[in-house]
Amino acid sequence: MYCRKAKLKLPMKSILEEYKCGKARLLTMLEESDDPVVKTVQPSLKTGRKWKVTEAVDESKECLKMKEVIGQTQTDRSGLGSTTAKWWSKTEGKEKNGHDHR
Structure with missing residues (x-):
């Protein structure tokens, strides 16, 4: 299913990686929810x-x-100032949660 040479292959590298990304995305959506009830309840996600999804998300935020x-x-041979950085603390909404698909 995950081999690179087969004609019929899945477009993902690992089902475990997809599972972890999905759980992390769900946790951040619940934490950053506009609904005050959802924010205060904070349901636990079984992994x-x-x-542990909470540890992984906290570690990613710290990084x-x-x-x-x-x-x-x-990081490369291009000149200084040729790239712009988007800082995580200054992003908002869906972009902060990693849902910005431009």
């Missing part, structure tokens, strides 16, 4: 023993905050 502290760094 199993090995992986994004650390990238902002470090700032924009040079």
